[in-house]
Amino acid sequence: PYDVLVVGGGPAGASAAIYAARKGIRTGIVAERFGGQVLDTLSIENFVSVKATEGPKLAQALEEHVKDYKIDVMDLQRAKRLEKKDMFELELENGAVLKSKTVIISTGARWRNVNVPGEQELKNKGVAYCPHCDGPLYEGKNVAVIGGGNSGIEAAIDLAGITKHVTVLEFLPELKADQVLQNRLNSLPNVTVLKNVATKEITGTDGVTGVIYTDRETGEEHNVELEGVFVQIGLVPNTEWLDGTLDRNRMGEIIVDKSGATSVPGLFAAGDCIDSAYNQIIISMGSGATAALGAFDYLIRN
Ligand code: FAD
Numbered sequence: 001p002y003d004v005l006v007v008g009g010g011p012a013g014a015s016a017a018i019y020a021a022r023k024g025i026r027t028g029i030v031a032e033r034f035g036g037q038v039l040d041t042l043s044i045e046n047f048v049s050v051k052a053t054e055g056p057k058l059a060q061a062l063e064e065h066v067k068d069y070k071i072d073v074m075d076l077q078r079a080k081r082l083e084k085k086d087m088f089e090l091e092l093e094n095g096a097v098l099k100s101k102t103v104i105i106s107t108g109a110r111w112r113n114v115n116v117p118g119e120q121e122l123k124n125k126g127v128a129y130c131p132h133c134d135g136p137l138y139e140g141k142n143v144a145v146i147g148g149g150n151s152g153i154e155a156a157i158d159l160a161g162i163t164k165h166v167t168v169l170e171f172l173p174e175l176k177a178d179q180v181l182q183n184r185l186n187s188l189p190n191v192t193v194l195k196n197v198a199t200k201e202i203t204g205t206d207g208v209t210g211v212i213y214t215d216r217e218t219g220e221e222h223n224v225e226l227e228g229v230f231v232q233i234g235l236v237p238n239t240e241w242l243d244g245t246l247d248r249n250r251m252g253e254i255i256v257d258k259s260g261a262t263s264v265p266g267l268f269a270a271g272d273c274i275d276s277a278y279n280q281i282i283i284s285m286g287s288g289a290t291a292a293l294g295a296f297d298y299l300i301r302n
Contacts, residue, residue, distance in 0.1 A: 001087055002028045002072075004295050005100035007079045008238075010036020011281045012106035012271025014062040015288030016295075020104075021069035023296045028072040028098065030079055030090070035059025036108050037272070038281065042124050046133065047281050058281070074098075079107075082245050084264060101302075102266045102295040105254060106288060107238040109272035109279065114146055114231055118202030126208025128230050131155040132280065138163045143228035144211050145169070146199050152232035153177035153185050159230065160188045167224050168193045169213055202229050237273040249275050260291030266302070268295050 004020040006013045009031025020027040033039065041055030050058075066073060078093040082103065090098045111129040113119055119127055128134040135158055143163050145156045148170030154177075156166045168175075168185075173196045175182055185191055194213065200221065201212040210225045237252045247255045247263035253275040260268040270291035271284035 002026045002098065002100035003299055004028075004102050004104060004292065005030070005088065005090060005098055006104045006106060007031075007082075007090065008036065008106035008108055008271065008273070009034035009062075009066075009073075009075065010106060010108045010271060010284065011038060011062065012108070012273075012284035012288035012291075013104070014066050015285040016104045016106055016268075016270055016292040017066055017071050018069060019289045019292035020295065021071045023292075025296065025299065027070075028074065028100070029066065030074045030077050030092065030098070032076065032078045034063055034073070034075045037110075038062070040124070041133070043137070044133065044281065045136070080241055082242060082267075084267070088266065102268065102298055104260070104288070104291045104295055105239070105242065105262070105267070105269040105273060106271040106284075106291070107241075107273050108284075109235045109237045111231065112234040112236055114199055114233060116199050116201050118204065118208075119231070122202055122204055122208050122229075125206065126204060126228050127202060128228060129232075131158045131230055131232075134228075134230075135159055135162050138228040140164050141228060142224075142226035143167075143230060144224060144226055145230045145232055146211075147232035147234075148172070148175035148177060148193070148195070149232070149234070150177045150181060151234070153181040155230050155232045156191055157181065157184055157188065160185075160191050163190075163228070165190045165192070165226075167191075167211075167226065169197050169199055169211070170195045171198055171216075172196065235272070235279060239273050251275075256287075256291075258290075259294035259297065260287060261294055261298070266295075266298055268292075268298075 003025035081091040254269040268291040270287040
């Protein structure tokens, strides 16, 4: 059996596995897709101490660093069930069952898609999801934000400071964001808010050229010409498979304490799948390290 078994091979899982292995304990890592969301990222400019890199390059560096240690890497394996008996038993999609004294869940999250034509085709070519990451790429350009909740309005405020103009598209007749954010948004000169509109299509071939939306009251179709679209309709944690195993919040994020411990003794979690305030590479790595140190502390006490 393992001392520490990490589930998920993104920045959080890689960091957790390295921190665990450095304690000289038996460590394994199971990942459906080693690298995680980083693989879907083009330029990364906010991973402090690395001025600029690209997602696939960082993913490769993560894997090389992990493989530098005595860690069992089980890539292309999806976990489907976790149970605690005398030890944790992790069942994989392929039927194998792995045993471990502690487990660290770092299965990350995925952005909620708007599911309109053009979204998939133009991902990373004008369709973006992370204003902290990609905002600066749209300096001086016209962009749209889809979603009028807190994350959408925060994104719009953020982008208004960088870009030429921001159009916010909200499906409902009213914005759902906190009033203070709405007030701040309304004070900005270069933002247009469209309410009660349904995004119909993101247009463009090599890059985004516009957004087509339907006015839900009149049924009329309109086109806005712009170069970037930020989809801000939520982040979904990859925790469905843990239903009933541990405590999660309303959004499905795993609730952890300051050492990454979940509601189940010996079970830890880190990265985008936990109830952290922000989701970034640097933050995931930090919480992965925390969870590994938490798991080590648990092992020496039990
Ligand atoms: P993830 O990266 O989501 O990794 C999750 C891992 O778990 C993957 O290996 C996945 O295959 C695996 N997994 C999931 N379910 C299972 C299962 N059931 N069984 C086994 N394995 C499973 N952040 C920045 O700091 N800077 C940026 O510039 C930046 N740009 C971004 C651009 C895009 C397009 C996206 C999508 C995100 C960006 N982010 C950026 C956010 C950053 O990528 C995430 O915060 C970070 O990857 C989270 O790391 P994680 O390890 O928690 O999860």
